[in-house]
Amino acid sequence: MKHLQHIILVFLVGMVGAFAQQTPAPEQTEAYTIIGATAHIGNGEVIENSLIIIKDGKILACVDALTSKMAMQGEIIKAQGKHVYPGIIAPNSTLGLQEIGAVRATNDTREIGDMNPNIRSIIAYNAESKIVESMRPNGVLIGQITPRGGTISGSSSIVQFDAWNWEDAAIKTDEGIHMNWPNTFTRGRWWLGEDPGLKPNKNYKKNVDKANMFVAESKAYLAGDRSTMNLKYEAMSGLFDGSKTLYVHVDDERGLRDAIDFKDKNGIAKMVIVGGYQAPKVAELLKQHDIPVLVQRTHTTPAIDDHDYDYTFKLPKLLVDAGVLVGLQNSGSMERANARNLPFQAGTVAAYGMDKEEALKLITSNSAKILGIDDRLGTLEAGKDATFFVSEGDALDMRTNKLTHAFINGRAISLESHQTELWKRYADKYGQKN
C-alpha cells in the first residue's frame, strides 16, 4: 500500500513537472550589471556599448560604458555583441483567458450581455498558462489582458508574464474599459436567401445611440447618491475622471469619427483607438484630440482588393508620420499563440519604411504610454522597472531574436517552456544538438 502511494506520488510529481508553468523567479536580492551590449532604450535612442545596473528590481542606470564613470555593481553579465531591449508589451490580448482555441471549457474570453463594464479580466487570468510562458523566449514580457464580446466587453488589466497567480502578475488592474464600436456593415443571412456579403448596417445609428444612452445613464447614476448599487454604472466611473481609459475597437472611418465625437460629447477623459484600419484618414483629428491608436495586426491582408498589398505593413508609419501616438497589438485569429511574434510585426513595419528604433517604440515605450504604465515600463531609462531582455542579435528579426536573458522586475526569469522542454527531450532522443 505504501509502495503504491509512493508510486502515485512520483507519478503526480511527474505530471506537475510535465504540465506546470516554469517556476516564477525569486525576487532580486543582489544587484547586477550588464556590460557591453547595444542598449535599445525604447525611446528611439541606442547606446552602442552600454552599462546597465539593476538594483532592487529597478534600472539604476543605463549609460554609455565609454563615457560613464559609474561603478559596476554585483554580478557582471558580459554582453558584448548582444542587444538589450525593454520588455515587449502585448496590448489588447486574451493571453491567460483561454488555453486552447477549440476547447470551450478553456475559454474565459467573453461574457454574455451587451454592456459589461463591470466584467474584470484579471480574475480569470491564468498566470500558469503554457501560452503565456511561450511569450518570454521572444521578449514579450507584459500584456494587457482584455475581455472580448458585446458592445462594452469589460475591464482590462496589465500583467507581467512571470507570476504565481493573477495578483502577483498584476501591474495595473482595471485600467481600461473596452468598447466594440457598432459595425457600419452587417452580414447578409445567406440561409434566408440574402447576399452573404456585407451591407450597410441599418441599425448603426441606433446602436450608437444605445451606447450614448448607457453613458448618460451611468453619469446620472454616478451623480446620485448611489444608494442602490448598480455594478455596471459603478464600473464606468473612472472614465470621466481620467483614472480609466476607454479603448474603442473600431476600424472604419465613420466609426472613428463618431467615436471621437462620442469622447467629446460624453466627457470621456482618455480614449484609445484599437484597430484603426482607416485611422490615417482621420489622423489629424486623432492628433488634435490626443487619441492614440493601437493598430491592428500588422501581419494581415488588406481589407479590400484595391488597397496596396503592403497597406497593413505601413499603416503604423502612416499614423506616426501624421503625429499620432501608435502601438502595435495582435488581436485576431489565433491571437494568443501569435502574440510572441509582436517583435517581428514591428520589424515588418521597419521593412516598410520606419526607422528601426521608431519601430521598437511601437511595442515598448509607445504602448507603455498608451496603457498608462510609462512611469514604470517601456524603456531602459533609469528608475524604470527592470523588465527587459538580452538577445544575441536584433530582436525585431526572427533570425537574430535569440534571448539569452530576460528579467521582470529584476528577477531573472526562465526562458524555458513546455515547448523548449519537448524540444530538448526529443533532440536528446535523436542525439541532436540543442
Place this chain on the structure above:
Amino acid sequence: MFKKFFLLLMLMCGSFLIAQEHFPKNDGVKSVNTNHTALTNAKIFVTPTKIIDNGTLLIKDGKVVSVGSSVNIPKNAVVVDLAGKHVYPSFIDIFSGFGIEKPKRQGGGRSPQYEPSREGYYWNDHIMPEQTALEHFKYNSKAAADLRKAGFGTVNTHMQDGIIRGTGALIALSDEGGDAVRILDASSAQYSALTRSVRTRQSYPGSIMGSMALLRQVNHDADWYAKGMSKVSDRSLEAYLKNRDMIQIIAAGSRANALRCDNVGDDIGVQYVILGGGDEYERVSDIKATNATFIIPIDFPKAYDVEDPFLASTLELEDMLEWNQMPGNPKALAESGVKFALTTHELKSASDFKSNLMKAIKYGLEPVKALEALTTTPAGILGHADKLGNLNSGAFANFLITSGDVFDAKTTLYENWVKGHRYIMESMDVKDIRGDYSMTIMNTPYELNFSGGISKVKSKVTSGDNELGSKISYQDDWINLTLKTADSTKDEYVRLVSRIGAGDNLTGTVIFPNGNESTFYATKKPKEEKSNDGGNAKPNGKKSEVDVMPVYYPNGAYGFKTMPRQETLLFKNATVWTNESDGVLENTDVLIKDGKISKIGSNLSASGAKVIDATGKHLTSGIIDEHSHIAAASINEGGQNSSAEVSIEDVIDASDIDIYRNLAGGVTSMQILHGSANPIGGRSAIIKLKWGESADNILNKNAAKFIKFALGENVKQSNWQSFNRFPQTRMGVEQLYVDYFSRAKAYDQKKKSGKPYRKDVEMEVLAEILNKERYISCHSYVQSEINMLMKVAEKFNFNINTFTHILEGYKVADKMAEHGVGGSTFSDWWAYKFEVNDAIPHNAAIMHNAGVVTAINSDDGEMSRRLNQEAAKSVKYGGVSEEDAWKFVTLNPAKLLHIDDRVGSIKVGKDADVVLWNGHPMSIYSKAEKTIIEGVTYFDIERDKQMRESVKRDRNKLINMMLKDKNKGMKTQPVKRKDKEHLHCESLDKNF
C-alpha cells in the same frame, strides 16, 4: 369597334375548337372555323435577317400559312391592315421557371444528413433526372401577361432546383385553350446545375467541385446501369438514360462556372448549352473556346450608391468595373462569334427586360444579333427551329406587332399573338391625342397638355399662370377630363366630355359646378420642333456616350491591361542563393532566356537581354508553398468521409487577389490542397502564380498528382456538433483507410482483369495511390495517427509522400525518415486545438536534423506572403543554418511536390522562377522587388506603384460616373462589401 370584338371572338373560337376537336360538346353545336387571318402591309421580320418590307402574313389554326410580299389572300380571311407597323416573331426564353413555384429550403435537424431521403432512386437526392417540369407546373396567367408585355411568346420552364433537375417543358404563353394548347413540348430538354437542391438536407455534395464530380459519377453509373449490371432498379438512372439524347442545359451562372461545366461536359461526352452569368466578357476567348451555345442573362447591376464616401471607400474596383462593363457583355459575345440566347433569368421583373436589352444595344449589341438571341437561336437550341422563332409557313403564329423598331425606346408594342391568339397591349385603333391644346370657356383661356402613353394619357391644365388640378380618362374613343376651378378657395370641379373624332381638335360638352352645360372647343397646336440647332440631325453618336472601361486580367485591382511577356533578363552582380552545391554565390550574374535559367556566372552578357543591376541585392528561386488554400472557389467537400473523386483543379479561381499579394512576397508555386473535412480529401492543384492568366493556364501541368488526406480532430468532427459520420475516433480513421484501400485494391484488380466493372472515380483515384501514380499529402498532428498512417501505407505497399502540418513530427522523426515521408509544417502555430498542445516551433529543425525532407508551409493566404520570414524562424528555433532554412520554403517543398526537376533552385535549365530581393531573403527587413515565373515578371515593385495610381484613377472615375447616374435619377443599389476570408483547412463553400 364591332369589327375588333368580332375578330377577337372569331380567333378565340377558332383555336378553342382546334384544341378540343375530339372532345364531346354538350353546350351547343359543334362548329368549325376554317377562316384565315391576313395581316397586311406590315414590315415583317420573318427571321432576323429575312425582312419583307410590305408584306402579308397569313395565318390559320394558330400557324403561319404563308408570308410574303404577294400572298394570295383567301376569301374567307379576316384582314388586318398593319400599314406602318412591324411584325416580329415573338421572343423565346429557354431558361425560365414560369409556372413553377420556387421551392422552400428544407430546414431542421442539427446533425448533417448523410443518407438519401428517397428509396428506389439514385443514392443522392440532388440527382433528379426523373423530375419533370410538368409535375410542378401550374399556368400563371399574371406572369404570362408580364412576359407577353416584355415580348415573349414561349418559355421553356423547369424546376430550378437540384444538380440534375430533370426535364423542362416548352410552354406557349397563351391564356386560352388550357395546357392542351400551351404545352408545345412536355419534355423539351434536360436541365442540370452545380448547385444543390434546397429540398433535401443530404450533405453531399457540399461544394462546386463535389457537384462536378457527382455529375461525372452519375454518368458512369448510368453507363453501367445501361448494360444491365445493376442488381436493383434505379428510377433516376432510368430517367437519366431516357433523357440522355435530349438537349442538355446547365445552369453555370458565371463565366468561371461555365468553363467548369464545359469541362464536365467534355468528360461525359455532352456539349452543354450553358447558362452564363453575364460576366463572360472578362475572358471571352475562353468562352468561345468551349464551342458551347450560351444562355445569357441581362440583369445588369445598378450603379452603387456612392454618395456616402465612407461607404464608397469599401467598394471594390472589381464590382464597379462590373457595373460599368457588364452591359457590353452581349456585344462582346456576339463579336467573338459566341452563339447565345438571351434570358429574363435573374431579372426581378420581366418588365426590366426591355430596358436592359436596350442598354445592351446601346453598348454595341447589334439589333439583328439581339433578335436572333431571342428568336432563332433559342428555337434552334431546343430543336424547334421549324416551328418557333420565325414566321415562315408552318411556324406557330407567335408574333409581335409594334409601332416600329422593336428595340427602340419609343416603340409601342401593340399586340403579342400566341398560337394565333391575339393579346393586346396597346390598341392600334386608339388615336394618339397627346399634344398641346388651347380652349376658352366662359371667356377664360385654358392650355391643355396630354402626355404619357397612347392610351394611358396624363393631363396638365393651366389657366394663365395657374396650374389646375386635373384628371383625364381616355377609353373607347371617349375622354373625360375633370378640372378644378381656378378659384382655389373652393372645392369645385368642371367636367369635360368629348368623343374622339376624325380631326385633331376636340369638341364636346362642358359641365359646370352649378350643373349648367355648354359646348367647348379645344384646338390642337401644331407640334413644336424641338431641334434647336437649325434642324441638323442629332449626332449619331449614341454609342460614343457609353464610356466602357478596359477589361483587366484579372478584371479588378492590380489586373494587367496587357499581359506581361516573357523576356530575356540578365541580372548583374547579385548575391545568388543557388540551393545547389554552389551555395550562396556573391557578385554573380544570372541570365534568363526562353523562360529558363540559361547561364550562371560572372561577367555574363547577352545581346537583347534586359540588364538588371542587382548589386547589393539577392536573387533566389521562387518560394513554394506546399499547403495553401488561396485561388480556389471551394476547399472542402465534406459531405462524405471520402471525397477522392473531387479535384481542386476543377475550381481554381485565378482572379484571387491573394495571388498578386503572394507574388509580392516572392511566392511562385503553390499546392492548393483540399481541406481537412474528411480522412480522404480531394485531389490537389499545383499552380504557378501567373497573375492574369486563366484558371487553366495557372495549373502546373508538369506536376505530379496529389491528394489530400487528413487525420485527427477535423476528420473526427470533434469541434462541432456532428455525431453521425464515421469515424468519430482515431481508431475509426485507421479502419476507414484499411477499408478504402482494400476496396480500391479489389477494384483495381477487377479492372485489370478485364472483367466488367462499374467505373468509380473515387476508387480510380485511390488505385492511383496504390499504383504509385498519385501522392498523399496528409494533414496530421499527433504522433499516434502519423505512425498509424505510415503503417497502413506500408501494409498496402506504398509510401506516404508528405505529412503536412505534422506538428508532432518531431516525436516520430526517426520513423518518418525510415518510411521516407517528408514533413511540411508550420513554423510556430499552436494552441488552437487540443491536438496541437505539444506543437513546438523547433519541429522543423528536429525533423530536418533527423533526415526528413522538411518544408515550412502556410495554410494561410496572409502568412504565405511572408514565408521567407517563417523559414527564418527555423534559424531562431533550433538553429538551422540559413541556407538549409531557405530550402524549407524553396527546394524542399519542390522535392515534396516532385517538381524539383523544374523549380526550387537556381540551376541552368530549370524554370526561371526567381525572386529579386532588396536584401537578405530571410531578413525581416527585406522585400521582393521582382517576382518572375518562366521569364515573365508577374510582380515588379515599380510597376506596382503605377498600378496603385491606376486603381485610384479608375475608382474615382467610376465613382463619378455612378454619382452622375444617381443625379440623373437612375436607381442605385447600396454599397456592398465583400466578406473575404482566407480559406483554411476547415473552410466550407459559402452560400452553397
